[in-house]
Structures are given as structure tokens and as C-alpha cells.
Amino acid sequence: xxxxxxxxxxxxxxxxxxxxxxxxxxxxxxxxxxxxxxxxxxxxxxxxxxxxxxxxxxxxxxxxxxxxxxxxxxxxxxxxxxxxxxxxxxxxxxxxxxxxxxxxxxxxxxxxxxxxxxxxxxxxxxxxxxxxxxxxxxxxxxxxxxxxxxxxxxxxxxxxxxxxxxxxxxxxxxxxxxxxxxxxxxxxxxxxxxxxxxxxxxxxxxxxxxxxxxxxxxx
Numbered sequence: 001x002x003x004x005x006x007x008x009x010x011x012x013x014x015x016x017x018x019x020x021x022x023x024x025x026x027x028x029x030x031x032x033x034x035x036x037x038x039x040x041x042x043x044x045x046x047x048x049x050x051x052x053x054x055x056x057x058x059x060x061x062x063x064x065x066x067x068x069x070x071x072x073x074x075x076x077x078x079x080x081x082x083x084x085x086x087x088x089x090x091x092x093x094x095x096x097x098x099x100x101x102x103x104x105x106x107x108x109x110x111x112x113x114x115x116x117x118x119x120x121x122x123x124x125x126x127x128x129x130x131x132x133x134x135x136x137x138x139x140x141x142x143x144x145x146x147x148x149x150x151x152x153x154x155x156x157x158x159x160x161x162x163x164x165x166x167x168x169x170x171x172x173x174x175x176x177x178x179x180x181x182x183x184x185x186x187x188x189x190x191x192x193x194x195x196x197x198x199x200x201x202x203x204x205x206x207x208x209x210x211x212x213x214x215x216x217x218x219x
Contacts, residue, residue, distance in 0.1 A: 035081065046209070071090070112143060120136070163200070
């Protein structure tokens with residue numbers, strides 16, 4: 001009886017130890033599988049244009065993209081193996097161009113808006129690839145219009161001809177992450193769709209295509 005009891009205790013001890021080791025291994029694997037949380041810096045090339053609502057169709061042949069750069073910081077918060085949340089703070093340039101003889105201004109026109117933008121994005125990870133989508137808010141602190149070679153500052157009051165400082169929008173796109181020596185590098189392509197009419201006397205919506213290079217320390 002004592003021999004059977006001793007053998008049983010040895011079996012239970014071995015089984016319990018194996019279970020605890022297995023649980024610990026599973027926990028470690030689960031922890032490792034969560035996407036990393038990190039802060040990185042980014043530099044962007046942007047091609048931006050304006051949508052003029054009901055007038056957009058008549059202006060299609062006269063519209064040209066305005067190109068510029070953006071810089072900022074991005075924070076990814078890992079939630080699970082395939083999901084994370086991303087928020088960013090970016091210095092942005094938006095706007096668009098119209099060729100001469102257009103139905104709106106007749107003369108060549110270049111509108112530029114300078115401000116800050118904060119998106120909050122859901123990020124789905126598929127291996128080294130990821131998909132982003134979510135809302136954004138922006139604040140414009142300065143703007144200019146170049147009309148027939150003459151540049152003037154834009155007004156942001158509540159009058160005809162003025163523009164609005166605050167803007168809401170959505171962003172969506174995807175990217176790819178890889179390592180270069182001890183750095184994590186991500187290439188992110190994103191379309192930014194303005195939802196707010198930023199003009200007080202006509203329809204004007206921001207649209208932009210952004211290509212970003214993110215660089216951070218290796219996890």
C-alpha cells in the first residue's frame with residue numbers, strides 16, 4: 001500500500017510539474033506574441049488636393065496636386081498578436097492647385113494649409129504587413145493663397161471667403177515593417193479623406209495621399 005501511495009505521489013508530482021512548466025511556457029509564448037509597444041519618428045512625402053463638392057466635376061481638368069512633406073511621432077500600443085492601436089502627432093501640409101482659366105478663380109490658384117493632425121488608428125498585423133484605419137482631427141494654424149503669382153494670407157474668421165481651422169477626417173491604408181541593423185523601419189502608405197467642409201462660402205474638402213517612413217529602435 002505504501003509503495004502504491006508513494007508511486008502515486010511521484011506520478012502526481014511529475015504531472016503537476018509538467019503542467020506548471022507547460023503553463024509557464026504558454027504564458028511566455030502569449031507574452032511574446034503580443035505586438036510591441038513603441039514610439040517612433042516619421043518623415044512623409046505627401047500629395048494633396050482639394051475636393052470642391054458640387055463644383056468638383058467642372059474643375060476636374062483644372063486640378064493639380066500640391067506636394068510637400070510631413071514630420072511627426074507615432075505611438076503603437078500592442079494589444080494582441082494581430083492587433084494594436086496607433087496614435088500620431090504630425091505637422092502637416094494640405095491644399096491644392098487650380099490651373100488658369102478654371103471656372104472658380106479664372107487665374108492660376110494655389111491653396112496651402114499648415115497645421116497639426118492627430119489620427120487614432122486600429123492596426124491589424126498580418127506577418128510583417130499591417131492595415132490601418134481610423135478617425136483623425138486636425139487644426140490649421142496658417143494658410144496662404146497664391147493667385148496669379150501674388151501670395152496672400154488666408155483668413156480664419158467666420159466670414160465669406162474665410163476658412164475653418166478645425167477639421168475631422170478618416171485615414172486608411174497599410175504598410176510593411178522590416179529591420180535595418182538595429183532599427184525597426186516601416187513603410188506606410190495612407191489615404192486621408194477630409195470630412196469637414198473647411199470653407200464658409202463654398203464646398204472645400206481636403207484629400208491627400210501620404211507615403212511615410214517610420215524609424216525606431218529595435219524591440
